[in-house]
Amino acid sequence: MSVNIAAPRSQRLDPKYVRGPKSRGNFEMLAWLFMRLSGVVLVVLIFGHLFANLMTGTGINALSFGFVAGKWANPVWQFWDLALLWLSMLHGTNGVRTIINDYAEKHATRAWLKGILYVATIFIVVLGSLVIFTFDPCVAGSDLAQCR
């Protein structure tokens, strides 16, 4: 009487109905979760960054090499800016990756655009991290008191 019908996705599908290559595991879910978690942290980090640099004292008029040196003399701001760099770059890169996946229809175009994106991201993150870790208040052109 009864007929056994295999449940969908029971691995007994005709191969021609199997979409795409192998599953990428949880990557897309983790990327989705990362956007939410990093987003909340970035709101705090960026609002703090904008407030400290543009809203206090004489705001943008105070920005200079000496201002940066003063901030990075404090490890809290070093860590703040490092976290800002990493989280914002990863958040932004994942956002642009999503946009490329949505709009670039040809496989080769998608691969190229994402390749360029990842190279740019690695370059910017490595460069920014090196600048924070190797900052020298007495670099060429510095007129800070302790360098004279």
Place this chain on the structure above:
Amino acid sequence: MSKTSSGTLYRGREGMWSWVGHRVTGVVIFLFLLVHVLDTALVRVNADAYNAVIATYQNPLMALGETALVAAILFHAFNGLRLILVDFWKQGTKYQRQLLWGVLGVWIVVFAAFAIRHLSLAFGGH
């Protein structure tokens, strides 16, 4: 919105337009971020070179650009928090429309406060 298809418009209204706004502001912020890390990297090269580049940010015309950038950042931030509520709060999808109006209300207030302070500093002359 009419029930029939109209061109390439998806569903329109608050849900779609907030999604469009989130994408556009996200790309703009990301492009600025790349430039901003590069200009800050000059502190490792030469203090005078860094000061010269920062001076270009300190002219009144650029202040308008900075104000527009912060408008984009504030929208992306508040709408991002709305997205989190839509995803994780039980009533989120039901109230997504009201949440967007809340986002726009908070956005206007915070943006106005920033713009008044930043533009008066930038145009005030020091």
